[in-house]
Amino acid sequence: MKIAMVGSGYVGLVSGACFADFGHDVVCIDKDDSKIEALRNGVMPIYEPGLDALVGTNVKAGRLSFSTDLAEGIRGASAIFIAVGTPSRRGDGHADLTFVHAVAKEIAETLENDAVIVTKSTVPVGTGDQVERILADANLSVRTAVVSNPEFLREGAAIGDFKRPDRIVIGCEDEFGREVMNEVYRPLYLNQSPILFTARRSAELIKYAANAFLATKITFINEMADLCEKVGADVQDVARGIGLDNRIGPKFLHAGPGYGGSCFPKDTLALLKTAEDYESPTRIVEAVVKVNDSRKRAMGRKVLDALGGADEARGKKVALLGLTFKPNTDDMRDSPAIAVAQTLTDAGVKVAAYDPEGMEQARPLMPEVEMVSGPYEAIEGADAVAIVTEWDAFRALDLKRVKELANAPVLVDLRNIYTPDIVREAGFTYESIGRA
Numbered sequence: 001m002k003i004a005m006v007g008s009g010y011v012g013l014v015s016g017a018c019f020a021d022f023g024h025d026v027v028c029i030d031k032d033d034s035k036i037e038a039l040r041n042g043v044m045p046i047y048e049p050g051l052d053a054l055v056g057t058n059v060k061a062g063r064l065s066f067s068t069d070l071a072e073g074i075r076g077a078s079a080i081f082i083a084v085g086t087p088s089r090r091g092d093g094h095a096d097l098t099f100v101h102a103v104a105k106e107i108a109e110t111l112e113n114d115a116v117i118v119t120k121s122t123v124p125v126g127t128g129d130q131v132e133r134i135l136a137d138a139n140l141s142v143r144t145a146v147v148s149n150p151e152f153l154r155e156g157a158a159i160g161d162f163k164r165p166d167r168i169v170i171g172c173e174d175e176f177g178r179e180v181m182n183e184v185y186r187p188l189y190l191n192q193s194p195i196l197f198t199a200r201r202s203a204e205l206i207k208y209a210a211n212a213f214l215a216t217k218i219t220f221i222n223e224m225a226d227l228c229e230k231v232g233a234d235v236q237d238v239a240r241g242i243g244l245d246n247r248i249g250p251k252f253l254h255a256g257p258g259y260g261g262s263c264f265p266k267d268t269l270a271l272l273k274t275a276e277d278y279e280s281p282t283r284i285v286e287a288v289v290k291v292n293d294s295r296k297r298a299m300g301r302k303v304l305d306a307l308g309g310a311d312e313a314r315g316k317k318v319a320l321l322g323l324t325f326k327p328n329t330d331d332m333r334d335s336p337a338i339a340v341a342q343t344l345t346d347a348g349v350k351v352a353a354y355d356p357e358g359m360e361q362a363r364p365l366m367p368e369v370e371m372v373s374g375p376y377e378a379i380e381g382a383d384a385v386a387i388v389t390e391w392d393a394f395r396a397l398d399l400k401r402v403k404e405l406a407n408a409p410v411l412v413d414l415r416n417i418y419t420p421d422i423v424r425e426a427g428f429t430y431e432s433i434g435r436a
């Protein structure tokens with residue numbers, strides 16, 4: 001089966017490469033010449049573990065190719081995925097559908113064969129109807145169906161998530177759409193991944209509801225962590241204790257500096273806008289967004305406190321370890337590290353930072369921060385070390401060396417990757433999240 005993937009960003013590229021790996025014939029399309037050129041030369045535009053090998057193998061096998069020509073790329077494709085960006089619209093937080101509409105229009109103008117148009121981009125409820133109208137306006141003589149097939153890929157684990165998903169959600173309104181989508185996902189039947197067929201609007205909402213729920217779960221445990229610090233409890237135990245209840249589940253209960261990334265912040269805001277448009281407020285999600293925003297700045301203040309308070313902190317030096325919104329990605333979007341660094345530099349603190357993959361992206365976002373080549377370089381002469389992202393490389397720091405290099409043995413662990421007793425025994429003042 002031929003599949004066209006319009007948009008070769010994170011989602012399009014990972015999905016396209018995985019479909020090709022399952023044996024489909026895939027063309028990834030993008031308007032950006034330099035990106036397509038780079039991909040043809042085996043250079044990935046993003047950091048995602050395993051992606052370059054996956055792309056390389058499938059290009060070599062002749063199942064995956066890249067093009068800037070949409071009309072040519074979609075020719076003969078039974079399924080055309082729209083996987084372009086839907087960023088937050090500046091000013092109002094609505095999802096910006098400019099790219100989705102433009103692609104739908106271009107498909108409508110050039111389509112020559114029967115095809116199912118699939119929105120994979122995260123789009124607000126009702127976008128499928130708009131795409132359908134755009135196609136209808138073109139009075140096509142070929143058969144089309146518009147389907148919603150949201151993605152649930154986590155950055156850093158996207159290939160595994162694609163190949164062994166918890167579920168595949170397909171929102172479609174007719175038999176043609178269902179038939180083609182069954183064929184698209186047939187290779188995954190072996191993995192026994194549940195495929196859930198729903199109405200298109202339900203599928204569109206499932207994506208937002210899932211992300212908002214996960215953001216709520218994280219925010220809930222983060223507030224419990226704050227309470228733990230006040231009452232003398234340990235949030236790790238609280239998370240384990242509630243997570244063993246099957247109805248709650250153990251995942252996404254890791255307290256930290258607040259969620260970031262390309263999805264949760266943008267999708268929660270877009271959901272609020274949809275709720276507002278339909279006059280059906282989602283107050284819980286409103287609170288989650290507010291609490292998470294203020295938490296990121298509060299984490300900066302936590303580091304200031306470890307330096308003895310804002311007045312004492314002026315002129316001191318902090319080593320920031322980890323800048324990306326989570327490990328195994330180079331993505332800095334809405335990373336808590338941005339707010340932490342800002343709070344520190346605003347208070348007159350010198351900041352030296354290191355991240356295994358995100359330095360290049362981080363640099364323009366935190367111009368006052370000195371970027372250094374390794375964790376120990378950052379730690380040299382620091383009055384406090386703050387772990388902001390839980391990269392594996394920071395899990396086994398040589399504490400003796402840290403103590404020798406640092407100006408003062410203070411460790412602020414915003415991801416709870418160290419055991420308090422061990423760090424304290426090594427002579428450190430240790431601050432973490434939700435562990436009194």
Ligand code: UDX
Pocket residue numbers: 151152153154155156211214218251252253254255256257258259260261262263264325326
């Ligand atoms: C998320 C969803 O998981 C995915 O299904 C969706 O398609 C896109 O958004 P991603 O943004 O890649 O994926 O990251 P994820 O691993 O879910 O983490 C999101 C944020 O939550 C990160 O900042 C992470 O550090 C934070 N987080 C996650 C916590 O603070 N605690 C947790 O227990 C889990």
